[in-house]
Amino acid sequence: MTPESTPPAWQRPPGVAAGTWDYVHHGAIARHYDGFVAGTPLCQLDLDYVLRHLTPLIENSFAGTGLPTRPILDLGCGTGRISVPLSHQGLDVLAIDLSLPMLGQLCQRTADSDAKAPPQTTAETKLGRLYPVQANLVQLDGIADQVASAAICMFSTLGMIQGAQNRLQFLKHVRRILQPEGLMIAHVHRHLAALRETGGLGKLIGGAWQAWRQPETEWGDAVYGYRGLEKMFMHRFSKRELTRLFATAGWEVQVIDRVNLHGDGLARSRWNTGGYFIVAQATDQ
Numbered sequence: 001m002t003p004e005s006t007p008p009a010w011q012r013p014p015g016v017a018a019g020t021w022d023y024v025h026h027g028a029i030a031r032h033y034d035g036f037v038a039g040t041p042l043c044q045l046d047l048d049y050v051l052r053h054l055t056p057l058i059e060n061s062f063a064g065t066g067l068p069t070r071p072i073l074d075l076g077c078g079t080g081r082i083s084v085p086l087s088h089q090g091l092d093v094l095a096i097d098l099s100l101p102m103l104g105q106l107c108q109r110t111a112d113s114d115a116k117a118p119p120q121t122t123a124e125t126k127l128g129r130l131y132p133v134q135a136n137l138v139q140l141d142g143i144a145d146q147v148a149s150a151a152i153c154m155f156s157t158l159g160m161i162q163g164a165q166n167r168l169q170f171l172k173h174v175r176r177i178l179q180p181e182g183l184m185i186a187h188v189h190r191h192l193a194a195l196r197e198t199g200g201l202g203k204l205i206g207g208a209w210q211a212w213r214q215p216e217t218e219w220g221d222a223v224y225g226y227r228g229l230e231k232m233f234m235h236r237f238s239k240r241e242l243t244r245l246f247a248t249a250g251w252e253v254q255v256i257d258r259v260n261l262h263g264d265g266l267a268r269s270r271w272n273t274g275g276y277f278i279v280a281q282a283t284d285q
Contacts, residue, residue, distance in 0.1 A: 015138035015166035016098065019223065019231030023099070029227055030101030033079050034109075036227070042263030046154045046187055047082055049257075049277055051089070053185055054150060061090030061128065070149040070179060071129075075137055075170075076157030080106035080130070087128040094148065096133045096140075103132045138166045140173040148178050153186040156275065159235040164218060164245070167235075171249035178282040184251065186278050187259070191220045191236040193274045196261060242278060251280035 006025040009018065016024070023029060029036075037043055051058070054072070071092035074083045079102055083095040087110075097103055110130055135142070137153075138161060151174050161167045174184055194200035203222070211219040218235065226232035237245075239256060246253050260267035261274040 013098075013136040013139060015161045015163060015170070016136060017160075017162040017223075017231070017233030019226075019229055019233050020160055020162070022229050023226075023232060024097075025099070025101070026229070027101045029229075030079065030099060030105050033102070033105065034081070037081070040263065042155065042187075042259070043081060045259070045264060046277070047085060050082060050152050050154065050185055051085070053183065053279055054086070054089075054091070057091060057149060058089045061126075070147060070182075071131070073148045073151035073174065073177065075151055075153040075174065076155070076160070077106060077132075078102050078155070080109045082152060082154060083130055084109055087130045089128070090126055091128040093128060093130045094133055094143075095130055096135050096137070098134065098136050100134055103134060106130075106132055137161060137170045138173075140170070140177065143173075143177050145176050146179045148182065150182050151178060151184045153184070156187055156189050156234065158186050159188050159237065160233065162221075162233055162235070163216075167245060168249055171246060171251065175250050175282045180282060180284050182282045183254075184280050184282065186280075187275060188242060188278070189234065189236040189275045190258075190273050191238050191241075193236070193261060196274075237276070239276060242276060246278065246280045250283050252283055253278065253280045255279040 006022050009021070012018070012021045057072070071094045072086055074086070074093055074095045077083045077095035077097045080095060083093045083106065086093050095106060158167060161170055178184065194203050197203070207219055207221065211217045211221070220236045220241070222234050222236065223231050224234070243253055243256065255278070257277040258267035258273040259275040259277060260272050263274060267273045
């Protein structure tokens with residue numbers, strides 16, 4: 001699909017900004033997405049981070065008792081950059097994205113990957129099942145309670161949801177869908193990382209002024225050009241905001257790790273922090 005085939009604005013669902021609406025319907029961006037992000041260090045870092053924190057589930061999948069009865073949610077899965085490796089670890093994955101072009105690329109990636117996989121003759125070579133699902137992350141009402149064991153929302157997908165109430169609604173849905181004590185792992189960009197960018201101080205001041213003048217705009221919101229699209233949206237977080245958001249949605253925050261500005265490792269100092277990984281546990285309803 002091309003941007004010209006984007007549905008009209010009145011069909012845009014809650015939490016989806018105008019630029020994101022164009023993005024999810026852009027076929028060329030989806031087709032070239034894997035090549036575009038191939039050299040991004042964060043892609044390997046977040047995959048390693050997810051695999052490390054899901055180690056107990058991965059070990060259980062090869063414990064001789066079969067696959068976990070509840071799948072993993074990959075929220076904003078894109079082309080399956082993490083969904084496919086998780087399925088190769090023996091986990092069932094519910095791969096959710098609003099973009100049909102992205103899900104189409106995921107299906108192609110899955111077909112290519114399965115064709116190269118060895119015959120599933122032993123537990124060690126058993127692949128998990130992967131289920132692509134088109135859905136808006138704010139509107140997950142169609143998924144039943146406590147049907148998943150864990151969830152991931154990586155590569156700043158949480159920040160692509162426009163509006164604090166919409167982000168809160170999303171996290172409440174995920175908590176409802178996960179079994180008690182299920183883990184959610186997410187990545188976001190840090191708001192004050194803009195200070196290390198050219199003109200960053202001016203952007204922060206301008207953002208604060210705009211948020212004061214326009215109630216629908218929040219400090220941390222940014223609109224920028226991206227791959228031919230003029231109005232891509234991203235909300236960037238402070239650590240305090242991130243912690244409060246998860247706590248308000250009913251999550252118990254376990255870990256918040258700083259991601260360095262280059263995205264190739266964890267940061268030791270605030271000054272070198274470009275984003276955060278957060279690990280939270282679902283509490284009882």
